Amino acid sequence: MRKQRQVASDAGLSRQRVVAEALRLADREGVDGLSMRRLAGSLGAGAMSLYHYVASKEELLDAMIDVVFEEIELPPEETDWQSAMRRRSVSARQALARHPWAIGLMESRTSPGPANLRHREAVTACLRRAGFPVLMATHANWLLDSYVYGFALQEASLPFGTADELADMTEDVFLPQLPADEFPYLNESAAALVAAGYDPAEEFVFGLDLVLAALEPLRAPAQRPPLP
Amino acid sequence: MRKQRQVASDAGLSRQRVVAEALRLADREGVDGLSMRRLAGSLGAGAMSLYHYVASKEELLDAMIDVVFEEIELPPEETDWQSAMRRRSVSARQALARHPWAIGLMESRTSPGPANLRHREAVTACLRRAGFPVLMATHANWLLDSYVYGFALQEASLPFGTADELADMTEDVFLPQLPADEFPYLNESAAALVAAGYDPAEEFVFGLDLVLAALEPLRAPAQRPPLP
DNA sequence: GGTGTACGTCGTACGCTGTACGATAGCCAG
DNA sequence: CTGGCTATCGTACAGCGTACGACGTACACC
Numbered sequence: 100m101r102k103q104r105q106v107a108s109d110a111g112l113s114r115q116r117v118v119a120e121a122l123r124l125a126d127r128e129g130v131d132g133l134s135m136r137r138l139a140g141s142l143g144a145g146a147m148s149l150y151h152y153v154a155s156k157e158e159l160l161d162a163m164i165d166v167v168f169e170e171i172e173l174p175p176e177e178t179d180w181q182s183a184m185r186r187r188s189v190s191a192r193q194a195l196a197r198h199p200w201a202i203g204l205m206e207s208r209t210s211p212g213p214a215n216l217r218h219r220e221a222v223t224a225c226l227r228r229a230g231f232p233v234l235m236a237t238h239a240n241w242l243l244d245s246y247v248y249g250f251a252l253q254e255a256s257l258p259f260g261t262a263d264e265l266a267d268m269t270e271d272v273f274l275p276q277l278p279a280d281e282f283p284y285l286n287e288s289a290a291a292l293v294a295a296g297y298d299p300a301e302e303f304v305f306g307l308d309l310v311l312a313a314l315e316p317l318r319a320p321a322q323r324p325p326l327p
Numbered sequence: 328m329r330k331q332r333q334v335a336s337d338a339g340l341s342r343q344r345v346v347a348e349a350l351r352l353a354d355r356e357g358v359d360g361l362s363m364r365r366l367a368g369s370l371g372a373g374a375m376s377l378y379h380y381v382a383s384k385e386e387l388l389d390a391m392i393d394v395v396f397e398e399i400e401l402p403p404e405e406t407d408w409q410s411a412m413r414r415r416s417v418s419a420r421q422a423l424a425r426h427p428w429a430i431g432l433m434e435s436r437t438s439p440g441p442a443n444l445r446h447r448e449a450v451t452a453c454l455r456r457a458g459f460p461v462l463m464a465t466h467a468n469w470l471l472d473s474y475v476y477g478f479a480l481q482e483a484s485l486p487f488g489t490a491d492e493l494a495d496m497t498e499d500v501f502l503p504q505l506p507a508d509e510f511p512y513l514n515e516s517a518a519a520l521v522a523a524g525y526d527p528a529e530e531f532v533f534g535l536d537l538v539l540a541a542l543e544p545l546r547a548p549a550q551r552p553p554l555p
Numbered sequence: 556g557g558t559g560t561a562c563g564t565c566g567t568a569c570g571c572t573g574t575a576c577g578a579t580a581g582c583c584a585g
Numbered sequence: 586c587t588g589g590c591t592a593t594c595g596t597a598c599a600g601c602g603t604a605c606g607a608c609g610t611a612c613a614c615c
Contacts, residue, residue, distance in 0.1 A: 134600080136600080155602080237520060288451055310538070
């Protein structure tokens with residue numbers, strides 16, 4: 100049998116393969132289930148081999164987060180700014196819903212990766228080109244990102260994923276914990292929510308559109324800002 | 328020497344004391360620095376003693392989060408809804424800025440504690456009394472909480488805390504990483520931000536007021552909703 | 556062909572983690 | 586005095602991240 104060169108793309112380790120498998124593991128088992136030994140095992144390698152592609156577990160986590168940012172669509176350039184921001188925001192929410200562990204990780208990780216920077220640059224460019232003055236673009240950035248991240252955080256901490264699960268859990272778990280005399284308004288809300296159905300994607304765009312509309316007046320509409 | 332009864336309030340353990348010291352430790356050293364042994368050590372007790380007050384570390388983390396919610400001011404009842412929501416939101420941001428680890432923890436913790444529930448009930452009550460229909464109150468809740476949590480998350484992941492640190496780090500760290508030809512808009516933003524100064528509290532209320540104003544039209548102004 | 560060097564791989568070991576289990580000691584009711 | 590209850594903790598175990606050093610192979614050079 101030949102030296103395994105052909106199978107290198109299958110069995111050979113690489114930083115990409117390591118990080119990608121780490122994503123899969125974290126998606127499947129949560130970030131607490133991700134250990135260097137388990138990751139190595141599911142790559143068919145010894146634990147210490149990973150350290151030739153990744154300096155430490157911290158660096159691995161940073162790389163994983165940046166992959167999540169790679170999955171987020173950049174704001175398209177050919178449409179109006181609201182459509183562009185809506186597209187990238189919806190895409191961001193989807194990516195964070197696919198990888199809920201990423202949100203919890205962000206708090207402790209302070210240096211942005213390249214995909215993160217590329218994303219920020221594209222968003223800022225979109226806002227500036229739409230006529231937002233520099234500082235207003237910063238404000239808009241903070242507000243939009245706050246909404247996206249906060250929504251994803253809340254969505255991740257929901258104990259149900261579908262409208263059906265919501266209905267079931269409301270009946271079996273929530274209401275028993277919420278005495279009607281102590282929490283009248285939460286009871287009312289729960290009932291209304293079950294009746295109306297629940298879709299996180301719809302909820303997201305509802306708030307998003309409010310935010311976008313609120314930002315519109317911050318533009319300086321007529322004048323085109325010169326590229327610095 | 329007598330049996331230690333008098334010093335019980337000093338040295339005696341209690342669930343409150345355990346959780347409070349856990350907060351202090353997490354604030355000082357980050358949530359990764361919080362281990363049962365270290366916590367027990369700083370309480371002058373053995374590690375296993377903690378398990379008489381807390382079923383597991385997971386339960387301890389849940390309890391810690393609920394303490395953070397206790398620190399958040401409830402919306403006052405005697406003012407208009409916007410002022411009330413502004414007060415509680417500002418208070419929430421402050422609490423989360425004091426305990427940044429709490430944000431990262433929320434993603435993985437799915438069952439709300441009593442202080443959390445009390446808080447949600449009070450906020451929902453405030454919105455309903457202000458004239459928001461049931462489902463609109465839910466939307467408003469999502470939007471407001473998303474903004475608060477998302478802002479706190481971004482603030483926690485900033486590598487600087489003051490305007491001075493921002494200026495220093497921009498010069499020494501950020502700009503060297505941001506080639507002007509690849510990231511023209513981020514360079515422009517960084518420069519403007521340094522020039523204008525930076526205050527997270529101001530940034531927060533700027534976006535918050537936009538959100539509150541955007542929510543105003545969702546009220547059904549005249550009619551007072553009956554308490555269910 | 557022979558040899559030196561660099562690289563990728565991994566076995567072992569160390570200090571840490573959460574916590575199961577059982578022992579101990581002080582307390583109060585009978 | 587006796588028995589049980591509560592609070593405390595010592596020990597032990599499996600698993601963690603990773604420092605260290607050994608090993609085989611691949612390739613550059615003479």
